[in-house]
Amino acid sequence: MEKISSILSGIICPVFLIFAGLYFGWRLRFFYVFHPIKTLKSVKGALKKGFSSLACALAGTLGVGNMAGVATAVYMGGPGALVWMEIGALCAMAVKYMEVRLAMETRVGRRGGAWNYIKKISAPAASLFAMLCIGNSYLTGNIVQVKAAASALSFPPIWVGIAMGGFALFVAAGGGKRISGF
Numbered sequence: 001m002e003k004i005s006s007i008l009s010g011i012i013c014p015v016f017l018i019f020a021g022l023y024f025g026w027r028l029r030f031f032y033v034f035h036p037i038k039t040l041k042s043v044k045g046a047l048k049k050g051f052s053s054l055a056c057a058l059a060g061t062l063g064v065g066n067m068a069g070v071a072t073a074v075y076m077g078g079p080g081a082l083v084w085m086e087i088g089a090l091c092a093m094a095v096k097y098m099e100v101r102l103a104m105e106t107r108v109g110r111r112g113g114a115w116n117y118i119k120k121i122s123a124p125a126a127s128l129f130a131m132l133c134i135g136n137s138y139l140t141g142n143i144v145q146v147k148a149a150a151s152a153l154s155f156p157p158i159w160v161g162i163a164m165g166g167f168a169l170f171v172a173a174g175g176g177k178r179i180s181g182f
Contacts, residue, residue, distance in 0.1 A: 014088075017088075017091065017092065017095060018087075018088065018091050020091075020094075020095050021088075021090070021091025021092055021093070021094045021095050022091055022094075023094075024094035024095055024097070024098045025090070025091065025093075025094035028094055028097065028098075030094075032093055032094075032097070033090065067148075068144075068148045070082075070085065073085060099114065102114075102117040103116065103117065105117075106120060114129060115129060115130055142161070142164075142165075145164070146160050146161040146164060149164065
């Protein structure tokens with residue numbers, strides 16, 4: 001499993017994502033690069049409709065990798081790593097835009113997401129995607145965040161994990177209103 005992971009994360013996944021980003025960017029005519037004012041106005045419009053929706057969307061997109069990843073890249077690769085991160089970000093913007101667009105176009109009522117548009121292609125693939133998301137949330141997703149927080153706070157990871165889990169449970173138990181409010 002480790003060998004498969006190293007092959008995929010080594011060269012295949014980044015190259016695939018760069019080409020996908022360039023393809024979608026080309027199809028979108030790179031509007032987010034050539035029309036930044038229009039893009040910012042659309043964000044301003046989204047803020048008027050509801051800050052909590054925008055905050056939830058950003059919370060689902062940004063994570064500890066966005067913060068710790070930049071520091072690690074600069075440490076390991078020097079300041080030149082930032083140039084490649086910016087190039088990667090320009091490609092990733094188009095991929096993320098298309099992901100959100102597909103989720104919005106295939107939503108049912110107020111429910112949407114990757115599962116819905118994958119289900120339109122293949123129900124077993126959608127089920128596999130959902131199972132992998134659950135596994136990731138219990139295994140790798142939380143471990144990275146807990147380790148980063150424990151390292152920054154100089155506390156044992158087990159106690160940081162328990163505290164973060166308890167806080168997440170408190171927020172999630174309050175339902176959608178508490179989640180979006182937080």
